[in-house]
Amino acid sequence: MSRVLVVVESPAKARTIGKYLGDGYRVQASVGHIRDLPKKELGIDVENGFKPKYVAVRDKSKIIKKLREEAGKSSQILLATDMDREGEAIAWHLKEVLDKTGTPIKRIIFNEITKEALKAAVADPQDIDGDKVNAQQARRILDRLVGYLVSPVLWKIFYMGLSAGRVQSVGLRLIIERERQIRDFVPKEYWTVEGRAATSKGEEFDVKLAKIDGRPPEIEDGASADAVLAEIRESDLAVAETREKEKKRNPGPPYITSTMQR
Known part of the structure; x- marks a missing residue:
């Protein structure tokens, strides 16, 4: 009897989910990403819409082969990767790889691994969220562009081993700007009455x-x-406005060791 292939990210999840879904399902794990940008080149066509070039992740060839074999023997494929952007991107890459088998592919979503949640997800298959996939790809492309194009500049100016990044470089810039403000600050006396x-x-x-x-x-x-x-x-004070509001103040916790030692 033809079974439904369910693909998850974690092998540990695969065993639990397989137990809950029963004999009509075959659960396999992708063990994270199966495709990524190549490590030895930029992998992005900056002249043609920043189109990414994806290759199989090292050591994932056997997993991809196994998934294709299982897909060819299945009546349907359900992609049960995580609900975040990375999970959605993994589902998209799996679909790209398994589409050639001709088996129908859908996405299922659940936020807890219970029999009830899994049955509900299987009963309501969905399409892959293209917006999440695009968001993940944009982040990945930016990571690659900044890392691969800016890091070599640091090597020339400073020394090998330094790296630039989409987040860390901007964060470093903010820290430097703030440090300059602190350094250039001129203390000024002011009084309140x-x-x-x-x-x-x-x-x-x-x-x-x-x-x-x-x-x-x-x-x-x-x-x-x-x-x-x-x-x-020398002046008379006049109250122009009054405001009333309730404030709640919690008592201090009892028996704090540091307080007792004072």
Whole structure:
């Protein structure tokens, strides 16, 4: 009897899923990616829409051969790779490799390995999400372009072994820019004016100078602060607006060793 071929990424998952699905299914593992960009060349046609060139991952030839053999003996292929972008890309590569067998191929999605979740996924096969695949390919192409084209520049300027990357190079740039800002920072003295005020009924509350003539105050030294303070003392304060809000404050955890040792 012809069975359904289910392809997952992990051999450990394959055993568990096979047990739950039963005799009508044959579960095989791709063991991660089966195709990738070639290691010894750029592998991207930058003159023609940045089209990637994919080759079989080293040591995956036997797995690909086994999957093709199983696909040829199956009535349907269900790609059960992970739900993230990498998983979707693996499913796409599997479809590219197994399409020539002529066996119908669909994608199934589940977020837990239980009998109920697997049965529901098998009952609702889907198409591969092209947007996720494109997102993964864009990331992979950027990784390759930056790594293979910029790293040699670092070798010429500095020394061999340095690498540039899509994320690490941008992160390094941000760190350098921030470090330059810290280095070039000139400390500047400024003062704030705070105090206690009271209503006509004697109710006290904290106040802080927020604006002078509608603008944030710029008090650069103690003398200026004293002058502002003297002017405030000669003036009547008016409450322009009040706001009430509830605040929740949790008590400190009891029996903290560090607190007991103080």
